[in-house]
Structure formats: structure tokens, C-alpha cells
Amino acid sequence: MSCPFCTPAPERVFYRGDLVVGLWDAFPVSPGHALLVPIRHVEGWFDASP
Ligand SMILES: [Zn+2]
Numbered sequence: 001m002s003c004p005f006c007t008p009a010p011e012r013v014f015y016r017g018d019l020v021v022g023l024w025d026a027f028p029v030s031p032g033h034a035l036l037v038p039i040r041h042v043e044g045w046f047d048a049s050p
Pocket of ligand 1: 003004005006041
């Protein structure tokens, strides 16, 4: 199964670090809403690196 977060549209990426990618939300719940996506695939929030 393909992962939509591994190949985001370049215009959505506002940050790319070693652990996290920052993406502008395609359907923001409020102005400026963004997603911080861990690069490593994890099952849940608490499996992510501190
Ligand atoms: Zn992915």
C-alpha cells in the first residue's frame, strides 16, 4: 500500500528535518493548519521518537 505522506506535493512541504516533515494541510480546519509527519513509519503517536 502506498503512503500519501512519503511523497507529498512539493508545494505542501514547509519543513523537512531528520525526523519530521511539515506539510500544509490540504483541507485545513483553520487557517494555517499544518501536519507534522514523522518520517519513520510508526503505529501510533507514542511509538514516535521523543
Ligand atoms: Zn510514509
